[in-house]
Amino acid sequence: MNCKITGSVVILCLALAAVSEGMSLKSIGLELRCQCIEKESRFIHPRQIQNVELFPSGPHCKDAEVIATMKSGHKICLDPNAHWVKIVIKRILER
Incomplete structure (x- = not known):
């Protein structure tokens, strides 16, 4: 049970990091597509x-x-x- 919670928290943190990185690239004018x-x-x-x-x-x-x-x-x-x-x-x- 404790392992599932830890795994879920790690996945959530990685997802948030990926989304925020994409948003920061867009804010400085770097589009990742045409x-x-x-x-x-x-x-x-x-x-x-x-x-x-x-x-x-x-x-x-x-x-x-x-x-x-x-x-x-x-x-x-x-x-x-x-x-x-x-x-x-x-x-x-x-x-």
């Missing part, structure tokens, strides 16, 4: 965009991701192969 399901390739005027974030491919996602935060606060995934997005990426990397 963030973009759909990608927009149509031109978006730069005046509508507040910020652009570049996420290179890696173990979390096989594709590079470009996420634009609009001035309205809405986030849009951009197609990194679109001509105008390539120009935006080039300008960001030159800074």
Whole structure:
């Protein structure tokens, strides 16, 4: 009986540690999966965009991701192969 309680407590602690580790990775901006399901390739005027974030491919996602935060606060995934997005990426990397 005492062994079952000890085992249950250990399993509970390990589960809590795993959940909290996953939450802490997300809070510092490390997603463990791709963030973009759909990608927009149509031109978006730069005046509508507040910020652009570049996420290179890696173990979390096989594709590079470009996420634009609009001035309205809405986030849009951009197609990194679109001509105008390539120009935006080039300008960001030159800074």
